[in-house]
Amino acid sequence: MISVGIDAGAATTKAVVLRDNEIAGYIIIPTGFDFRKAGEKAYEEVLSKCGINKIEVGKILATGYGRSSIGFADKTISEITAHARGVGYLIPAAHTIIDIGGQDSKVIITENGKVVDFLMNDRCAAGTGKFLEYTAKALEISLNELGTLALVSKNPAKISSMCTVFAESEVISLRAQKTKKEDIAAGLIESIILRATSMVKKLGIKPEVAFVGGVAKNPGVVKAFEKALDTRVQLPEEPQITGAFGAALLI
Amino acid sequence: MVEDSIFLRSLDLFKDAFPGRINQILKSKEDGKKIVGTLCLYVPDEIIYACGADRVILCGGRSAPIVAAEEYLPRNLCPLIKSSFGSVIDQKCSKTKSCPHFGLVDLIVAEATCDGKKKMYELLDKYIPTYVMDLPQKPENQNALEYYIKELDSLKDVLEKLTGNKITDVLLRKEIKSANETRRLLHALYELRKRDSPPIRGTEMLKVLQQMHFLAPDEFRKNLVLLLDELKVKKRESSGPRIMISGCPMASGNMKVPEIIENRGGLIVVEESCTGTRAFWDLVDENKEPMRALAERYLKIPCACMSPNDRRIAQILQLAGDFNVDGVVYYTLQFCHGYNVEKYRVGEALKQSGIPLLSIETDYSGADSEQIKTRVDAFLEMLE
Ligand code: SF4
Ligand code: SF4
Numbered sequence: 001m002i003s004v005g006i007d008a009g010a011a012t013t014k015a016v017v018l019r020d021n022e023i024a025g026y027i028i029i030p031t032g033f034d035f036r037k038a039g040e041k042a043y044e045e046v047l048s049k050c051g052i053n054k055i056e057v058g059k060i061l062a063t064g065y066g067r068s069s070i071g072f073a074d075k076t077i078s079e080i081t082a083h084a085r086g087v088g089y090l091i092p093a094a095h096t097i098i099d100i101g102g103q104d105s106k107v108i109i110t111e112n113g114k115v116v117d118f119l120m121n122d123r124c125a126a127g128t129g130k131f132l133e134y135t136a137k138a139l140e141i142s143l144n145e146l147g148t149l150a151l152v153s154k155n156p157a158k159i160s161s162m163c164t165v166f167a168e169s170e171v172i173s174l175r176a177q178k179t180k181k182e183d184i185a186a187g188l189i190e191s192i193i194l195r196a197t198s199m200v201k202k203l204g205i206k207p208e209v210a211f212v213g214g215v216a217k218n219p220g221v222v223k224a225f226e227k228a229l230d231t232r233v234q235l236p237e238e239p240q241i242t243g244a245f246g247a248a249l250l251i
Numbered sequence: 252m253v254e255d256s257i258f259l260r261s262l263d264l265f266k267d268a269f270p271g272r273i274n275q276i277l278k279s280k281e282d283g284k285k286i287v288g289t290l291c292l293y294v295p296d297e298i299i300y301a302c303g304a305d306r307v308i309l310c311g312g313r314s315a316p317i318v319a320a321e322e323y324l325p326r327n328l329c330p331l332i333k334s335s336f337g338s339v340i341d342q343k344c345s346k347t348k349s350c351p352h353f354g355l356v357d358l359i360v361a362e363a364t365c366d367g368k369k370k371m372y373e374l375l376d377k378y379i380p381t382y383v384m385d386l387p388q389k390p391e392n393q394n395a396l397e398y399y400i401k402e403l404d405s406l407k408d409v410l411e412k413l414t415g416n417k418i419t420d421v422l423l424r425k426e427i428k429s430a431n432e433t434r435r436l437l438h439a440l441y442e443l444r445k446r447d448s449p450p451i452r453g454t455e456m457l458k459v460l461q462q463m464h465f466l467a468p469d470e471f472r473k474n475l476v477l478l479l480d481e482l483k484v485k486k487r488e489s490s491g492p493r494i495m496i497s498g499c500p501m502a503s504g505n506m507k508v509p510e511i512i513e514n515r516g517g518l519i520v521v522e523e524s525c526t527g528t529r530a531f532w533d534l535v536d537e538n539k540e541p542m543r544a545l546a547e548r549y550l551k552i553p554c555a556c557m558s559p560n561d562r563r564i565a566q567i568l569q570l571a572g573d574f575n576v577d578g579v580v581y582y583t584l585q586f587c588h589g590y591n592v593e594k595y596r597v598g599e600a601l602k603q604s605g606i607p608l609l610s611i612e613t614d615y616s617g618a619d620s621e622q623i624k625t626r627v628d629a630f631l632e633m634l635e
Contacts, residue, residue, distance in 0.1 A: 065621065080629035104622075115633040117607070122622045 011102025453519020
């Protein structure tokens with residue numbers, strides 16, 4: 001059977017095609033303004049990438065912030081349940097899932113593949129991918145460079161503002177004080193780590209820890225996380241698609 | 252999913268009561284009756300009515316008046332406080348047409364509960380005479396009850412002066428009796444919600460309870476009897492995870508979170524809130540000296556302004572068992588420190604009892620509706 005999971009995220013839309021529970025292909029595209037259009041585009045592109053015809057598709061399940069806009073889906077599911085399912089399949093030993101996406105961050109605790117508790121921060125950009133994106137701009141580097149640059153820092157700067165707008169001006173004043181770029185980069189990463197680890201601590205860490213979402217692709221963040229949590233952090237091969245993958249599995 | 256196939260005619264009595272009640276207040280005023288405004292459950296209705304005055308609740312649940320209030324009050328203040336204050340300002344300064352009752356009261360009987368309200372009352376007094384009743388903050392203290400009785404005695408004097416009427420024990424007993432009757436009816440109604448398929452939804456119940464201190468007690472009770480009669484005979488198919496709401500009051504106009512919960516397939520079976528059980532749970536002892544009996548009953552209200560407040564935690568656990576609750580949605584308004592801080596201990600107690608908790612902290616805007624939906628969906632999926 002062929003099933004498709006679509007994760008309509010605020011920043012990116014992800015689609016995963018499963019053939020008998022094996023990934024046949026996936027795609028990640030920017031969401032832009034319109035969840036529905038992005039969902040349709042991701043769906044069509046992923047099918048053509050896999051050489052699959054629409055009539056062959058058994059079921060479509062949508063998840064993510066814009067899930068209710070995906071009108072052609074058979075069902076919708078929250079991204080919390082979807083990530084838990086996806087990560088549970090890929091990394092069965094993981095019981096604490098940290099997901100940092102473009103616009104939100106969440107921590108999910110699971111037991112036998114089921115969600116037992118979760119926390120979400122989605123009220124502002126603090127502690128999300130957006131935070132890094134904005135502040136990287138203030139450093140005039142790309143998001144990827146931020147991560148690699150941070151790895152060489154020996155003395156991370158203290159960024160005290162959680163708020164993206166204030167952090168941006170903090171970066172500007174640090175630059176004026178001639179603080180090293182790598183130290184600012186590391187400081188920025190520590191700031192979002194702090195936010196996520198406080199959520200993890202609130203729920204109580206349950207080994208193993210898995211890290212997913214777009215920000216998990218950033219090696220600097222991963223390393224900082226392992227340091228802050230004092231434990232190894234597991235990553236799926238493609239951390240950005242666990243929501244869509246989980247949704248496709250849930251059919 | 253909760254099915255909405257049946258139609259409760261008597262619910263309209265509550266929903267459509269607004270204009271009639273406003274006319275009633277206007278008429279009472281013409282007849283020389285005094286109107287008292289209240290903003291908290293710690294102010295006993297019985298004393299106000301024994302004095303021949305009428306009472307109307309001034310707790311604001313709408314977001315529109317908040318803009319006006321923010322000219323006077325800080326932004327980081329509980330929306331209930333801002334909405335209430337803003338509604339008075341709207342009436343007194345710009346004479347808007349909505350919610351005229353805010354402008355019709357002769358005296359506000361306020362109370363020393365949370366800091367935000369206490370300080371807001373100092374400003375409110377400029378627009379409507381506001382009498383602030385003190386409350387013991389540690390209800391289990393030895394002299395807390397005696398102190399509260401004294402405060403109620405002072406309130407009695409204030410009301411007698413306002414109306415020119417004497418409050419006698421006979422009058423108090425009569426009011427206590429009928430208020431207890433209302434409480435018993437609400438208990439009977441909540442009893443029906445313990446069923447596997449409750450005949451009334453949480454959103455419907457909330458609309459009823461939001462009228463409890465707006466309507467005159469007799470009218471509220473009369474409508475309640477009709478509703479109860481209707482509910483007793485109607486069968487309703489409802490399913491979905493059984494949810495308890497616990498936390499801050501949801502004043503009239505504020506339906507956001509319960510609506511989301513029930514639209515997404517949850518079934519609200521009980522609310523531990525001032526628009527829920529706290530409004531009617533304990534009865535007044537009809538055999539005791541009335542003022543003492545009133546003080547004893549009202550001091551039992553487990554508000555998060557009080558410390559210690561273990562009785563609230565005990566009550567939540569009790570209700571969770573009695574109503575066969577699958578999960579608790581802990582509802583708080585932003586900047587309500589009492590309920591937000593108490594969340595930790597409630598969460599710990601629920602965890603020990605194996606009852607999942609979802610915490611939602613919000614305000615009166617619709618800005619976070621989508622985010623709340625995601626949390627609620629995930630919570631319901633987790634409970635299924
Ligand atoms: S929550 Fe506390 S302060 Fe507010 S109405 Fe209830 S008893 Fe009064
Ligand atoms: S909700 Fe909390 S902060 Fe607001 S008025 Fe009630 S007790 Fe005070």
